[in-house]
Amino acid sequence: MYLLGEQPAYADAWVNRLQAIPPQLLKGLAPAGDSMTFEQVNDLSPFLQTDRVYLIDSGQLHARLNERALFYLQEGDLLGLRQDAQALQCGYASDGPLTLVPYARRELFAHLQASDDGQELLIEYLTGQSTLLCDAITRLKQPEFRSANGFKHVAAGETLIEQGDTADHVFIIIDGKAEAFVDGQKVGDVVKDEIFGAMAVFTSEKRSATVIASEPCTLMVIAREQFLNLTQSNPRIAHSLIESMARRIDTLNRQLTTAHADASEKK
Numbered sequence: 001m002y003l004l005g006e007q008p009a010y011a012d013a014w015v016n017r018l019q020a021i022p023p024q025l026l027k028g029l030a031p032a033g034d035s036m037t038f039e040q041v042n043d044l045s046p047f048l049q050t051d052r053v054y055l056i057d058s059g060q061l062h063a064r065l066n067e068r069a070l071f072y073l074q075e076g077d078l079l080g081l082r083q084d085a086q087a088l089q090c091g092y093a094s095d096g097p098l099t100l101v102p103y104a105r106r107e108l109f110a111h112l113q114a115s116d117d118g119q120e121l122l123i124e125y126l127t128g129q130s131t132l133l134c135d136a137i138t139r140l141k142q143p144e145f146r147s148a149n150g151f152k153h154v155a156a157g158e159t160l161i162e163q164g165d166t167a168d169h170v171f172i173i174i175d176g177k178a179e180a181f182v183d184g185q186k187v188g189d190v191v192k193d194e195i196f197g198a199m200a201v202f203t204s205e206k207r208s209a210t211v212i213a214s215e216p217c218t219l220m221v222i223a224r225e226q227f228l229n230l231t232q233s234n235p236r237i238a239h240s241l242i243e244s245m246a247r248r249i250d251t252l253n254r255q256l257t258t259a260h261a262d263a264s265e266k267k
Helices: 009-019 022-026 105-113 116-140 198-203 224-233 235-266
Strands: 036-038 052-058 060-065 068-074 090-093 098-104 151-154 159-161 169-175 178-182 185-190 210-213 217-223
Touching: 009 116, 022 105, 022 116, 052 105, 098 105, 105 116, 169 198, 169 224, 198 224, 217 224
Parallel strands: none
Antiparallel strands: 036 098, 052 098, 060 068, 060 090, 151 217, 159 210, 169 217, 178 185, 178 210
């Protein structure tokens, strides 16, 4: 079994170990019929019997689990050991030549039960494949976005950050709305799901604006160091921050353009 996409060196070591197990499991056991050969197959399911286990003698099988491409099996892998494939909607296809050697399922398990080594190898093989899949899921899953400081509820009119203060936290409005002011002049709105207070955290300068809740708000409060770590480990946070800053810059540009036009008209 090989997982789609890049995988770490330790996963490659597992795969190499697992590839060596099937020949040991089948040692001394005769095939239960002639080999099955395919030039190409889009759905292998109709050709597989539930009372057979198949050794991939040559070729490669792409596996889809619940309609999603997840891994592929290659020469030396066993197919059909697990009986939950149908419940999981597991399908197999091959883009090129493929040869499978069938073995009687009952005979195989009787053969393995007669040997302590055989039972241990089967457990290692199945556990190893499950471990590979769990490891892949763990590496693909984004880190959970949680604030070490938790949530804060504020009333309308309450100041969230003050211009000139030290920047030691970043905030996200979970619910509600706020307004940003610079030197007493409103420069924009802070809406739901928007990150604010991050610029001063990045530059290590004092707060450049005051933010006041214009209605009751629920905030997520994130400590400076935790937020900096999150922007490196979670691309979604960085993307959201870039969007927020882009909106702020666009708003300021429009305000400057309007102010410049008003000043020109007065002249």
